[in-house]
Amino acid sequence: MGEKFTNFDGGENENKQETQRTVSFQKSGPFFIILPFLIPLFFIGKTFGWWQKEFVARGYIIGIESNGKIYELGNGGVFAFSKRFVSDKKVFLKAGSGTVCFISALAEQHYQLNPEKPNNPFFQGSVTFINYDKSKIFCREERKYVDASSYYTVNSAFDRDGQLLLAYSTDDKAPKSLRKPQFIKTIINQGMSRRSGGSVSDVKDPYIDVSAIFEQYFHKKLNYSVDEEKKIIRLIL
Numbered sequence: 312m313g314e315k316f317t318n319f320d321g322g323e324n325e326n327k328q329e330t331q332r333t334v335s336f337q338k339s340g341p342f343f344i345i346l347p348f349l350i351p352l353f354f355i356g357k358t359f360g361w362w363q364k365e366f367v368a369r370g371y372i373i374g375i376e377s378n379g380k381i382y383e384l385g386n387g388g389v390f391a392f393s394k395r396f397v398s399d400k401k402v403f404l405k406a407g408s409g410t411v412c413f414i415s416a417l418a419e420q421h422y423q424l425n426p427e428k429p430n431n432p433f434f435q436g437s438v439t440f441i442n443y444d445k446s447k448i449f450c451r452e453e454r455k456y457v458d459a460s461s462y463y464t465v466n467s468a469f470d471r472d473g474q475l476l477l478a479y480s481t482d483d484k485a486p487k488s489l490r491k492p493q494f495i496k497t498i499i500n501q502g503m504s505r506r507s508g509g510s511v512s513d514v515k516d517p518y519i520d521v522s523a524i525f526e527q528y529f530h531k532k533l534n535y536s537v538d539e540e541k542k543i544i545r546l547i548l
Contacts, residue, residue, distance in 0.1 A: 363498065364393055364394055365392065365496075366391060366394055367391045367501060368390045370542060372431070372434075372542060372543055372544070373390055374434055374543055375422075375545070375546050375548065381433070381543065382435065383429055383431060383438065384546070387413070387417075387438075388404050388405055388407065388410065388413065389404070390402065390403065390404055391403040391405070391498050392537070395537075400522075400534070400535070402522050402533050402535055402546070403496065403498060403519060403522075404518060405519075406519050407481065408452050408464075408466055409452070410466070411448060411466070411524065412446060412448055412449065412450040413440075414519065414525075415447055415448035415468075415528075416442075417548070418524070418528075418529040418533075421442045421445065422439060422441060423438075423441055433543060447470065447529070448470060448471075449468075449471070450466065450469075451469070452466050452467075453467070463480050463483075464482055464485075465478055465479070465480050465485070470528075478492065479492050479495055481516075494523050494524060495517050495518070497515050497517055498515070498518045499514065500515075521533060533547075534546075
């Protein structure tokens with residue numbers, strides 16, 4: 312009679328696989344437990360701009376520092392700045408009509424510092440812009456029609472020789488090449504929401520990289536400092 316042999320290899324392999332699955336589940340189990348909490352945390356962080364390198368200077372007043380004094384910039388637009396942990400600090404300005412010309416006037420210092428005591432006691436004066444027509448850059452705004460009833464606005468900046476430096480649009484109907492050209496970055500206004508119809512979304516707007524404009528066209532470095540106690544951001548030209 313032939314001998315009978317029992318092969319336990321199949322059972323052992325199944326046990327090993329089952330053990331591996333158990334160990335794998337035990338390792339990944341905590342992740343699946345916290346996953347439902349991570350998803351809303353991600354969207355909350357997105358709304359409050361936790362995942363971006365910039366912050367919109369809401370709640371701060373912008374001033375220009377000169378000879379140890381600070382002059383209130385006033386209606387200079389909506390600024391954004393790099394966060395503290397970013398090594399390459401940048402200044403941004405919300406894109407709009409004539410924004411690049413304002414940046415040009417700022418870089419070429421086509422403004423005067425008024426020493427009269429302003430209403431705000433944290434400043435030693437105010438800023439008034441002058442001689443816009445003498446700026447190195449001039450701006451033009453024009454409509455581009457999509458059809459007979461709709462159009463988008465293009466903001467263009469030129470040098471004095473008529474060379475186009477930058478063209479952009481903040482309209483949704485504009486081509487992507489105009490909505491996201493060089494020097495333009497979309498920044499979330501942290502903690503703000505925008506309602507359109509029945510939906511609510513984060514407030515995301517295009518901002519112009521002021522620091523890059525300064526460096527490329529004026530060969531200047533724009534610095535700034537943040538005073539958290541006084542809620543002042545000083546531009547140092």
